[in-house]
Amino acid sequence: MNHDAAMAVVDGMDILWAAHAERYSKVKNDFYLNWGIVNEAMTYGPFDKVVYYEKPLLKKTRQFYAGQYSNALNYTEMPQCHLDHFGIKIDEYIKHHDSHAAAGYFTSPFREATILTVDAIGEWDTVSISTADKIWVKRKETIKYPHSLGILYSAFTQRCMLCT
Ligand SMILES: [Fe+2]
Numbered sequence: 510m511n512h513d514a515a516m517a518v519v520d521g522m523d524i525l526w527a528a529h530a531e532r533y534s535k536v537k538n539d540f541y542l543n544w545g546i547v548n549e550a551m552t553y554g555p556f557d558k559v560v561y562y563e564k565p566l567l568k569k570t571r572q573f574y575a576g577q578y579s580n581a582l583n584y585t586e587m588p589q590c591h592l593d594h595f596g597i598k599i600d601e602y603i604k605h606h607d608s609h610a611a612a613g614y615f616t617s618p619f620r621e622a623t624i625l626t627v628d629a630i631g632e633w634d635t636v637s638i639s640t641a642d643k644i645w646v647k648r649k650e651t652i653k654y655p656h657s658l659g660i661l662y663s664a665f666t667q668r669c670m671l672c673t
Pocket residue numbers: 605609628629630631
């Protein structure tokens with residue numbers, strides 16, 4: 510769980526349903542899932558496979574490198590603990606930028622694509638280039654933390670907020 514917790518139900522290549530937790534909790538940018546969103550997802554039947562959008566332990570290595578390490582366990586670091594509350598077992602964790610790339614590609618009308626992912630930071634990745642061809646997304650190039658356009662953008666926008 511992180512900012513804007515969300516769920517999606519996918520059947521093969523089809524997105525059957527997707528929602529943000531804030532729609533149910535009425536908490537803007539809600540970090541956490543709630544029974545409202547989980548119950549609606551479960552109306553599609555039992556989950557065959559639950560996939561989580563990042564690799565928490567890989568992320569922890571970057572946080573350790575960056576001096577952001579904490580011994581405190583929380584839901585952001587241990588998503589399975591949060592999902593245990595709902596009786597959901599995570600079957601697979603995939604890299605954060607692969608999640609972004611797959612979401613962009615599989616919701617596009619293109620059969621072949623080159624995908625540019627730029628955010629503040631994934632586990633370590635800050636910029637990645639992937640290619641996609643019909644059924645799979647392959648990572649080609651990556652820029653890693655601490656080199657991040659997204660963090661630079663965040664710093665500038667935070668500075669601008671201080672000026673208003
Ligand atoms: Fe991201």
